[in-house]
Amino acid sequence: MDPGIYPAVISYLKKEGEKMSEKNKLCVAMFDEIALKKRLIYSASSDIVEGYVDFGMEEGRTGEMADHALVFMLQGLHKKFKQPIAHYFVKGTISTQKLVVKNVIKTVRDVGYTVVATVCDQGPTNVGALNLLKRFCGNPADSNYFIVNKEKVFIIFDVPHLFKSIRNDFLNGGTLVMANKKAKWSHIIQLEEKNRSTLHFTKITKLHVDPKFRARMKVKLAAQILSNTVAAILKLLSKISNSREMLQSAEIIEDLDRLFDCTNGPSSRHDMKKKIRENVRENSFHHRLWIEYKEKLRSLHFLI
Known part of the structure; x- marks a missing residue:
């Protein structure tokens, strides 16, 4: 294929389009x-x-x-x-x-x-x-x-790229404010230290909280650290330490996890049936989420 628009492909698309x-x-x-x-x-x-x-x-x-x-x-x-x-x-x-x-x-x-x-x-x-x-x-x-x-x-x-950018800005700034709540990256660092000594979750590692070079480009690491699992553990730690600040970090991470699930759509109908076959109903959390967080998206910003 020579650089530029492919004439043979355009001709093929035109022919197929006549039937569509x-x-x-x-x-x-x-x-x-x-x-x-x-x-x-x-x-x-x-x-x-x-x-x-x-x-x-x-x-x-x-x-x-x-x-x-x-x-x-x-x-x-x-x-x-x-x-x-x-x-x-x-x-x-x-x-x-x-x-x-x-x-x-x-x-x-x-x-x-x-x-x-x-x-x-x-x-x-x-x-x-x-x-x-x-x-x-x-x-x-x-x-x-x-x-x-x-x-x-x-x-x-691209939604995965946006999510990775949220993680990078959160990491660089140290603080993320969303819907009048404030999350701190230091809480995630504390969680990773606790995990290393006692919990041993395999998807919460030093690389997740301090990604270097090419690791910053991996969506997987961003999705794993801003996940429901991390939010749940932070909620538990907030109760143990009676920390309202840590609870807010957990709630924001939980919101981001749900937002990522709802905006990063399935790659095919097969994936859609497999992953969300029982969730896309009128009373599903997907519909409630968009109503609930429409204003939250507008208020999302980072403090550096």
């Missing part, structure tokens, strides 16, 4: 970067030197060496499908990435699909490109969409 209803052609455009080693390699088959920034036929190549590959994929909202549609070799070019995002969405819409949202992580290049797209169509900085061909495209940040 408009509802089944609703989709999101996901994109992410993967780090690359900088190197130049001569390709005898194409008679070019590979390793430079390359935006395909849309924007061409530059003289800079690429350090990331940017990949786009479509995912259906109602019909189950995932399809990579483009890749580019990039080097932190926010303005060009903005143009690439717009071109991909336009191309997909031209063959009959409706891209209702983008999904990406909060990498500075991604955020910068999306902010440029918002400013280009005259939207305020705090808006959650941009316009392509007079239609809204909503901006969604």
Whole structure:
């Protein structure tokens, strides 16, 4: 596959889309970067030197060496499908990435699909490109969409990445305030020390409370330390020590755990049936949670 939008894939999507209803052609455009080693390699088959920034036929190549590959994929909202549609070799070019995002969405819409949202992580290049797209169509900085061909495209940040960012900000600041309650990271450190000496839970370790380097990038560690298990143990310790502050830490961690479960949706219908088959009823905690914590989300902030 050459860099840029894949013509053969777009042709295939157009052909398949002719058999699909408009509802089944609703989709999101996901994109992410993967780090690359900088190197130049001569390709005898194409008679070019590979390793430079390359935006395909849309924007061409530059003289800079690429350090990331940017990949786009479509995912259906109602019909189950995932399809990579483009890749580019990039080097932190926010303005060009903005143009690439717009071109991909336009191309997909031209063959009959409706891209209702983008999904990406909060990498500075991604955020910068999306902010440029918002400013280009005259939207305020705090808006959650941009316009392509007079239609809204909503901006969604990857939930596991957001949860990891919450953990990192909580760890760095030491204090997290949510709905007039205050959690302290020092309470989690105390819990880990207690666990090391007496409790021995395998998912509460030194690495969880003091992640270094690549460990900070692992969602699993963030989900395990901001979990219902940790909240339950903190509640028990708060009763033993009669600590109202520790109880507040437990309650906030419990809220974050439930929030993560409700927003990090299943990856397929099979997973949905397996994981939440008895929970998505009108009286389930999922529905009550969104009503109860709608205002809490707006009040979430960190004290550094």
